[in-house]
Amino acid sequence: MKKxxxxxxxGIVVLLLAISMLAACGANNNGEESSDSGTTPAPxxxxxxxxxxxxVTMITWESAAMNEKIIASMKKFxxxxxGIKVTLIPTPLDNYGVKINGMLTAKQAPDIFMTGNxxxxxxxxxxxxxxxxEHASADxxxxxxFYRGVVDGWYLDDKLIGLPGLxxxxxxxxxxKVFRDAGLPEPKAGWTxxxxxxxxxxxxxxxxxxxxxxxxxxxxxxxMSLYSVSAGGAPFANGIVNPTKVEISPAFIEGVxxxxxxxxxxxxxxxxxxxSNVMSSFKExxxxxxxxxxxxxxxxxxxAPADLEWGFVPQPVLNxxxxxxxxxxxxxxxxxxxxxxxxxxxxYLDSKMYEEVLPQTPVAPAAxxxxxxxxxxxxxxxxxxxVGETIDHILNSPDIQPVRFLTSWSGKAYPFIEASxxxxxxxxxxxxxxxxxAEKINKVISSSR
Numbered sequence: 001m002k003k004x005x006x007x008x009x010x011g012i013v014v015l016l017l018a019i020s021m022l023a024a025c026g027a028n029n030n031g032e033e034s035s036d037s038g039t040t041p042a043p044x045x046x047x048x049x050x051x052x053x054x055x056v057t058m059i060t061w062e063s064a065a066m067n068e069k070i071i072a073s074m075k076k077f078x079x080x081x082x083g084i085k086v087t088l089i090p091t092p093l094d095n096y097g098v099k100i101n102g103m104l105t106a107k108q109a110p111d112i113f114m115t116g117n118x119x120x121x122x123x124x125x126x127x128x129x130x131x132x133x134e135h136a137s138a139d140x141x142x143x144x145x146f147y148r149g150v151v152d153g154w155y156l157d158d159k160l161i162g163l164p165g166l167x168x169x170x171x172x173x174x175x176x177k178v179f180r181d182a183g184l185p186e187p188k189a190g191w192t193x194x195x196x197x198x199x200x201x202x203x204x205x206x207x208x209x210x211x212x213x214x215x216x217x218x219x220x221x222x223x224m225s226l227y228s229v230s231a232g233g234a235p236f237a238n239g240i241v242n243p244t245k246v247e248i249s250p251a252f253i254e255g256v257x258x259x260x261x262x263x264x265x266x267x268x269x270x271x272x273x274x275x276s277n278v279m280s281s282f283k284e285x286x287x288x289x290x291x292x293x294x295x296x297x298x299x300x301x302x303x304a305p306a307d308l309e310w311g312f313v314p315q316p317v318l319n320x321x322x323x324x325x326x327x328x329x330x331x332x333x334x335x336x337x338x339x340x341x342x343x344x345x346x347x348y349l350d351s352k353m354y355e356e357v358l359p360q361t362p363v364a365p366a367a368x369x370x371x372x373x374x375x376x377x378x379x380x381x382x383x384x385x386x387v388g389e390t391i392d393h394i395l396n397s398p399d400i401q402p403v404r405f406l407t408s409w410s411g412k413a414y415p416f417i418e419a420s421x422x423x424x425x426x427x428x429x430x431x432x433x434x435x436x437x438a439e440k441i442n443k444v445i446s447s448s449r
Contacts, residue, residue, distance in 0.1 A: 053085040054341045057110035060088070061096045069360055073353040077345065084341050104128045109333040111342050112349070115162060117153050118406040120331045121241060124161035125408060130332040132160040135343045142347055147395045150327055150367045153240050153406070162331035163350055164367035169294045169325045169394045170223075170403070172215075176309035178203060178288045187313040189393045193227065196316040197258060200267040203288035215268040216278045217291035219259060221246075221417060222324060225401050226315050227255030229322040240402040246441050248434045256434070260425055271422040283308060294391050295363045301382045312387045314394050323397040326404070327367055365391055409448040416440040 060067060067088055074086040089110055091099060097119055103109035104123060115123075123129050136143050143151065146164065154162045172187070179186050182202050187195065196215075203214035217223075225236035233251025237243040262268045269275070279296060281287045283304050300310060315323060330349060336342050354371040358364075362378040372395075376388035405413055420437040423429035 051083065053083050054338050055085045055087055056112065056338070056342055056345045057087045057089055058112040058345070059091050059100070059110045060114040061091075061093055062114070063093075064090075066357070066361060069357045070349075070353060073356045074345075074348070076356075077348045077352070081344060084344065086345055104333055107333070107335050109335070111336050111338075112330050112332055112345060114165070115329060115331045117164070117327050117329070118404070118410070120154060120162045120329065121156055121406050122408050123331065124156040124159070128334055129161045130334050130336050130339060130342075132163070132332075132339075132343065132346075133158070135339065136160050139343075139347075142351075145351070145369055146367050147369055147372075149400050150325075150395075153327060154329065156241065163329050163346055164327035165329040165350055165354070166364040167325050167327050167367050167395065168364060168403075169323070169391050170291065171294065171312050171314050171390055171394060172289050173282065173292050173296060173300075173310060173312050174289045175282070175285060175287065176311055178285070186311065187316075189314050189390060190321075191313065191316050193230075193258070193316045193318055197262060197267070199289065200262055201265070204265075204267045206266070211266060212286070213267065213269045213288075215262070215289045215291075216273075216275060216287055217268065218271050218273075218275060219291070221421060222401060222403055223291075223315075224252060224255050224259070226322045226324065227258075227318070228252035229399055229401060230318040230320055231255070232319055235401050237402055237405065240400070241406060243402070243405070243407070243445065245445060246438045248438050253431055253434070256424065256431065260427055263425055264427060271425050282310075294365075294387070297379070297384065297387045298361075298363045301362075301379075301384060312384075312390045314390055320399065321397045322399040322401055323394045324401050324403040325394060326402075329367070365395065407448070409444055412444045412448075413441045416444075 060070065062070065067090070071086075071088050074088075078085060097116075100109065100113055100115070100119075101123070105128070120129065147167070150164050150167065151160075154160060154164055174187060176186060179199065182199075184199050184202060185195070187199070200214035203212075205212045221236045228249055228251040229235050231251040231254065233249035233254075234247045236248075236252065237246050259268070263270050275290075278287055278290050279292070279299070282290055283300070285308060294312065297312060300308075304310065314321075330346055332339075332342055332346075350366065350368045351371050354366040354368065355374045358366060358371070358375040359378040362375050362382070365372040365375045372392075376385075376392065379385060379388040404410070416437050420429060420433045424431060424433055
């Protein structure tokens with residue numbers, strides 16, 4: 001599951017076109033015509049054949065091919081719910097967030113739109129999103145069907161501002177043959193950092209002046225947080241939705257020192273290394289291990305050479321498991337007129353729709369566990385059940401850390417990470433620079449409250 005610019009005039013034209021399309025829907029939000037008489041219209045009866053169905057509009061950032069699959073599934077929803085009609089409004093993929101934000105501000109957004117977790121939290125903080133807490137509380141069976149903890153990131157000040165749809169997990173893709181030839185045991189869920197760094201060392205080499213790293217990745221402070229938490233230390237950020245501070249604990253520094261040594265000794269690439277072609281090299285059997293998101297598996301299944309033996313494993317551990325993943329999902333504008341109908345569509349999107357669509361496009365697991373099983377079955381049919389087992393292991397982790405800052409102040413915090421982090425890993429700056437980095441970020445957090 002996954003993020004070209006045009007001139008401002010072109011953007012406005014596209015936005016106005018989209019707004020006009022929405023306006024042309026007329027009463028798509030309430031299924032009723034306005035009246036000047038002051039009388040209350042008679043309630044709709046979805047069972048009456050002559051009743052006009054409630055129209056629920058939606059927008060996604062998916063490709064045209066994916067949208068066709070989504071709409072095909074929603075036709076089944078309409079058969080089961082004849083009082084509701086679902087209309088997909090096509091939109092260009094470029095500048096998606098800008099266009100949605102413009103529609104929200106103009107109060108012309110569709111009833112449902114695809115959104116990232118951070119985008120949802122930002123719009124929720126502005127009061128632009130419908131709050132689903134009451135519906136969720138009355139639908140405990142459905143809400144209990146999500147992977148543990150994934151819905152938490154969609155609450156803002158105890159208000160549910162959307163639902164997670166698909167999850168991105170992060171682990172290590174590895175070459176099984178390279179491990180076997182080096183006499184190393186194949187990594188499995190629960191493997192240790194000692195095993196990880198040992199493999200990194202043994203799988204690195206320099207031949208004919210060409211450096212072969214054992215591990216290709218660009219770990220940031222959020223990935224390093226996994227080492228710290230697994231060792232019993234404090235996480236880098238103390239919250240996913242609204243962290244109140246960042247911290248550089250002794251366990252965090254311990255992890256940084258291990259990665260610094262690996263980079264210095266040539267066991268893994270420096271953070272300035274260009275990783276844009278790493279998966280092409282992986283397919284050629286030149287990369288022993290690389291940190292990637294699970295969506296890479298779909299490409300490997302379709303395009304990797306038949307003789308490439310590859311696997312996918314979670315992050316290593318010290319004392320306990322800690323993982324990171326993030327979600328994309330669905331939100332609705334605060335201006336919707338038929339929340340009950342929209343809630344029905346949301347539920348179907350998160351459950352039945354993904355059950356039907358994911359086997360055809362297995363790029364990410366659904367946040368709703370029952371629907372994720374369809375994704376895992378697709379991986380099994382493709383001959384890689386181990387990938388599904390790894391992803392399920394990650395999603396059932398007892399500890400989850402943020403993959404990035406999801407807050408509106410993140411843009412002010414990241415420059416401090418950029419200024420210090422890479423230099424520390426390459427031993428061009430003292431480890432104490434991380435504490436100064438944390439102090440500056442904490443000032444950003446304090447001033448944003």
